Amino acid sequence: MAFYKDETIEEVRSRNDIVDVVGSVVKLKRSGSNYFGLCPFHSEKTGSFSVSRQKQMYYCFGCGKGGNVISFVMEYENYSFQEAVKYLADRAGMKLPEPEESPEEKKAQGFRNDVLSCLKSAAVFYYRRLYSPEGKRAYEYLKKRGLKDETIKSFGLGFSGKGHAEAVTYLREQGFDDKVITAAGLCNISEKYGMTDRFFNRVMFPIMDINNKVIGFGGRVMGDGEPKYLNTAETIVFDKSHNMYGLNVARRSRKPYRIVCEGYMDVISMHQAGFTEAVASLGTAFTPGHANLLRRYTSDVRLTYDSDKAGQNAAMRAIPICASYGIRTKIIHMDPYKDPDEFIKALGSEEFQKRIDEAENSLFFEFEYMKRDRDMSDPEDRTGFQNDVAKRLAAIDDELARDNYIGAAAARYMIKEDILRRAVAVYREKNEAAPDVPDTMTYEEKSPKQKKTDGGGYDKAERYLLTWIADDRRVYDAVKQYLEPEDFSEGVTKELAVALYDGYERGDPSLAGIMTRFAENENASEAAALVNAHLDAVETESDRAKALTDLVIKVKKHALERMKDADDGRDPLKKAMEEKKALKQLKDIRISI
Numbered sequence: 001m002a003f004y005k006d007e008t009i010e011e012v013r014s015r016n017d018i019v020d021v022v023g024s025v026v027k028l029k030r031s032g033s034n035y036f037g038l039c040p041f042h043s044e045k046t047g048s049f050s051v052s053r054q055k056q057m058y059y060c061f062g063c064g065k066g067g068n069v070i071s072f073v074m075e076y077e078n079y080s081f082q083e084a085v086k087y088l089a090d091r092a093g094m095k096l097p098e099p100e101e102s103p104e105e106k107k108a109q110g111f112r113n114d115v116l117s118c119l120k121s122a123a124v125f126y127y128r129r130l131y132s133p134e135g136k137r138a139y140e141y142l143k144k145r146g147l148k149d150e151t152i153k154s155f156g157l158g159f160s161g162k163g164h165a166e167a168v169t170y171l172r173e174q175g176f177d178d179k180v181i182t183a184a185g186l187c188n189i190s191e192k193y194g195m196t197d198r199f200f201n202r203v204m205f206p207i208m209d210i211n212n213k214v215i216g217f218g219g220r221v222m223g224d225g226e227p228k229y230l231n232t233a234e235t236i237v238f239d240k241s242h243n244m245y246g247l248n249v250a251r252r253s254r255k256p257y258r259i260v261c262e263g264y265m266d267v268i269s270m271h272q273a274g275f276t277e278a279v280a281s282l283g284t285a286f287t288p289g290h291a292n293l294l295r296r297y298t299s300d301v302r303l304t305y306d307s308d309k310a311g312q313n314a315a316m317r318a319i320p321i322c323a324s325y326g327i328r329t330k331i332i333h334m335d336p337y338k339d340p341d342e343f344i345k346a347l348g349s350e351e352f353q354k355r356i357d358e359a360e361n362s363l364f365f366e367f368e369y370m371k372r373d374r375d376m377s378d379p380e381d382r383t384g385f386q387n388d389v390a391k392r393l394a395a396i397d398d399e400l401a402r403d404n405y406i407g408a409a410a411a412r413y414m415i416k417e418d419i420l421r422r423a424v425a426v427y428r429e430k431n432e433a434a435p436d437v438p439d440t441m442t443y444e445e446k447s448p449k450q451k452k453t454d455g456g457g458y459d460k461a462e463r464y465l466l467t468w469i470a471d472d473r474r475v476y477d478a479v480k481q482y483l484e485p486e487d488f489s490e491g492v493t494k495e496l497a498v499a500l501y502d503g504y505e506r507g508d509p510s511l512a513g514i515m516t517r518f519a520e521n522e523n524a525s526e527a528a529a530l531v532n533a534h535l536d537a538v539e540t541e542s543d544r545a546k547a548l549t550d551l552v553i554k555v556k557k558h559a560l561e562r563m564k565d566a567d568d569g570r571d572p573l574k575k576a577m578e579e580k581k582a583l584k585q586l587k588d589i590r591i592s593i
């Protein structure tokens with residue numbers, strides 16, 4: 001992976017004042033030495049989002065998000081680290097050096113770039129074709145489907161000609177090597193005909209990755225040819241289980257949820273109607289790769305799969321996959337229409353927004369699905385259904401959620417609540433999984449950072465001490481002879497300790513600079529919280545010294561215990577002696593600042 005040098009990143013960071021960057025998207029008011037505004041990452045009525053010009057950091061006291069200017073841009077724009085650095089460099093008028101790469105990387109990167117530019121040229125070719133006499137029928141088809149010219153343009157829709165090697169010929173003329181055209185997935189090769197176009201007589205949908213690069217195509221045949229839809233096969237740039245159609249636009253949506261639908265046309269018509277949060281999987285079922293991609297942007301997915309049997313089956317498969325990535329799912333009902341495209345055409349976007357808002361909890365969708373082929377007036381079918389419901393409820397691990405769902409299901413399906421409750425308890429005891437539901441399924445809402453419970457207060461001591469170290473160089477100077485970064489517990493505390501020690505040793509512990517280390521790290525907000533925490537003022541010098549001494553002893557003791565318990569292959573006797581000696585030394589330390 002190519003990367004920028006640390007100095008470059010630090011320069012980009014320091015040339016973008018955080019108050020200016022945040023202030024361009026959040027209305028900030030000055031209060032004391034900080035600025036406050038409404039948090040852009042959670043909804044609130046009073047501003048608990050603070051920005052410090054002095055520290056060059058932001059922190060939200062409401063939702064706990066925090067970091068430096070790079071992590072702000074990543075979070076706000078849904079950018080990757082590299083993209084955020086690039087964006088900020090542009091903003092500051094800096095020209096970034098090329099990211100560093102090894103020669104092999106350069107070579108592979110070169111070929112990859114050739115493939116990408118070949119795909120881009122092909123997209124241009126197809127787009128122009130749409131407006132040629134040959135493409136008239138395809139253009140009319142798109143207009144008949146209700147697409148505006150600007151929509152056709154923004155999605156770069158096109159038409160592949162009727163000849164058998166038109167695109168190949170064009171691309172060769174553009175200077176692309178046969179190897180590149182083949183690797184781009186744009187041709188078929190046969191002994192008889194040589195290289196021919198993979199796509200012909202099709203409306204072309206360029207597929208873009210999240211950086212707006214064309215990585216493949218979907219093509220819908222004009223007329224009755226087979227298959228109706230044809231996609232680019234997997235290539236070095238196109239991996240359909242890790243990309244989603246429309247995500248290049250949808251990722252920037254400010255809606256708290258994303259809509260997942262079945263096809264290209266659904267995405268396009270939703271975007272045209274203003275629902276730019278819609279994406280589709282690319283001619284494949286929803287995969288774990290898709291869930292992993294989506295969770296970068298949301299933990300709330302609304303499914304609008306076709307109301308036919310195939311669509312409902314697809315939704316049933318997507319629900320547990322999302323759940324296993326901590327994504328909640330809801331189902332948007334479109335009846336009496338088949339898909340979002342039809343729905344919006346018939347009833348308009350306001351009605352569609354209502355359906356989005358009324359989206360049904362996917363658990364009830366599952367129950368309805370279980371009911372589908374059963375006759376509820378038949379006692380046997382009814383019993384079977386109720387048992388399936390009980391089994392499914394039994395699979396919910398969170399007790400409160402389970403209890404609520406039991407009540408709701410009992411009311412909805414007119415099952416006696418106490419009977420249902422007992423049935424659920426029996427299934428839980430048997431530990432039977434629900435039918436067709438993987439056991440990864442859970443309906444509890446995962447809070448992003450659940451603090452571990454902390455038995456001896458060590459965790460709190462470590463955190464407090466780090467906050468103090470970050471705040472005051474003198475504390476670092478006094479503490480460093482007693483504590484190594486390794487004395488802090490694994491995780492965010494140790495990472496932050498390493499970063500702070502390193503920063504002080506280099507002379508300039510720029511906290512905002514340190515935060516860059518955490519930008520791509522799940523501990524980013526927690527680290528920011530630590531260095532932004534407010535320290536209760538300790539008044540007298542002797543109180544300060546005592547507090548600091550206590551903290552150091554507490555942290556060191558815990559470190560020694562960990563060392564003793566660690567299965568590190570060292571002689572236990574030797575370890576015990578070392579510990580004893582270290583503990584004795586601890587008794588004598590007196591730290592003052």
Ligand SMILES: [Zn+2]
Pocket residue numbers: 039040041042049060061062063064065
């Ligand atoms: Zn917030």
